[in-house]
Structure formats: C-alpha cells, structure tokens
Amino acid sequence: MKCVAKITLLAVGFIALLPGCGKREAKKDTWKEFTSKEGGFSVLMPKQPVKRKQTAPSDAGPINVYMFTVNMGVVDYGVMYHDIQGKVTDPESSLDAARDGAVKSARGVLMTEKEISLDGNPGREIRIKARDNIIYTARIYLVRQRFYQTMVTVPEGVDVTRAARRFMDSFKLM
Numbered sequence: 353m354k355c356v357a358k359i360t361l362l363a364v365g366f367i368a369l370l371p372g373c374g375k376r377e378a379k380k381d382t383w384k385e386f387t388s389k390e391g392g393f394s395v396l397m398p399k400q401p402v403k404r405k406q407t408a409p410s411d412a413g414p415i416n417v418y419m420f421t422v423n424m425g426v427v428d429y430g431v432m433y434h435d436i437q438g439k440v441t442d443p444e445s446s447l448d449a450a451r452d453g454a455v456k457s458a459r460g461v462l463m464t465e466k467e468i469s470l471d472g473n474p475g476r477e478i479r480i481k482a483r484d485n486i487i488y489t490a491r492i493y494l495v496r497q498r499f500y501q502t503m504v505t506v507p508e509g510v511d512v513t514r515a516a517r518r519f520m521d522s523f524k525l526m
Contacts, residue, residue: 383518387526388420391433393500396522397422398429398515412437427512429519432501443474443494450492450499451478458482470495471525481508491520500525 386401387394401420408417415437421430440446455462460482468475468491475493482488490503502523504516 385522386420388418388431389526391418391420391431391500392498392526393431393433394522394524394526395431395502396519398424398519401429401431408434410437426507426510427515428503428505430501430503430505431523432499432503434499436497436499440494440497446494446499447474447476447492450494450501451476454478454488454490454492455480458486458488460488463487469493470500470523473525477520489516489520491523495525 383396383398384400385394386397397420399422401422404419404421406417406419407414409415415434417432417434419430419432421428436446451462451465455478458480460480463479463481465476465478468477470491470493473493473495475491477489477491480488480490485508486505487508488503488505490501493500500523502520504512504519506512506516
C-alpha cells in the first residue's frame with residue numbers, strides 16, 4: 353500500500369497513527385520549525401510537511417482531521433489533530449479509547465505505554481508493533497476539546513531513536 357493510502361486508512365480507522373514507507377533518511381541536518389497557526393502548535397520537522405484535511409466518522413458525527421506528514425524513506429513523521437464534538441468528561445477514558453483505537457487501526461499489539469503530559473494536559477506515549485512489522489511510536493495529548501498526535505513510524509529493526517525523540521520533544525502548543 354502506498355504511504356498516502358496507509359495514512360488515510362489509519363486516520364479514518366482511528367485518527368491516531370501514520371505507517372512507515374520507503375528510503376533512507378538524509379544525513380544533512382535540514383530540520384526546521386514548522387508552525388500551524390490554525391492547529392495551535394509548532395514542531396521540528398526534517399522538511400516541509402505535506403498538509404491534508406480529511407473527514408472521518410466518529411460517534412458524534414463526521415470530524416475534520418488535519419494531518420502534517422513527512423516521509424524520509426524508512427521513517428515517517430506526522431502530526432495530526434482534530435477537535436472533539438461534545439464535552440470531554442473523562443480525559444483518561446478518552447485517552448484509553450484513543451490508545452485502543454490506535455492498536456486496532458494498526459492491527460497490532462501494544463508494546464509499551466506510559467502516561468505523559470504537555471503543559472499540564474494529559475497524554476499517552478505508546479509503541480505499537482503492527483502486523484506488517486512497522487513500529488509506531490505516538491504521543492497523544494488531549495488539550496481541552498482537541499486531540500493532538502505526534503507519531504513516528506519505522507520498520508522493525510531500524511533505529512531512529514534520536515531523530516524520533518528530537519521530533520516528539522519539539523512539539524509545543526502555541
């Protein structure tokens with residue numbers, strides 16, 4: 353499956369993770385800050401991301417999902433966000449549902465999970481091993497009525513820990 357088709361499949365299936373695609377990451381340091389004023393965030397990315405808007409089904413009706421993705425060969429980076437319709441009464445249950453949806457959407461198994469936060473907002477960091485031997489690492493945050501997700505995908509056995517940490521640690525709310 354092509355990268356864009358995989359992104360669409362996962363975005364519609366859960367709106368959580370971006371699967372991996374293709375070739376080697378460049379050695380030249382080209383990382384620059386990307387800012388989405390509409391999304392209310394900034395993040396370091398290895399090149400200018402591709403922006404997509406997609407409508408996805410939800411229990412409360414269709415929602416708009418905004419995706420910013422970069423393919424660097426064997427590693428993909430992405431940020432997604434969408435607004436939640438209705439009031440969030442239990443953030444932890446919402447994050448549990450996000451995690452479970454991500455695992456189901458990836459057709460994988462949850463390898464690790466830890467509670468995290470960003471500027472006092474609750475979140476989860478998860479790693480999933482998918483059937484296609486792609487490793488998904490994602491940080492999911494619930495900020496008021498908005499879910500943010502940063503994700504890195506890579507084939508099993510490829511180590512991009514430093515780059516993944518650089519990307520995920522750079523995510524900031526505006």
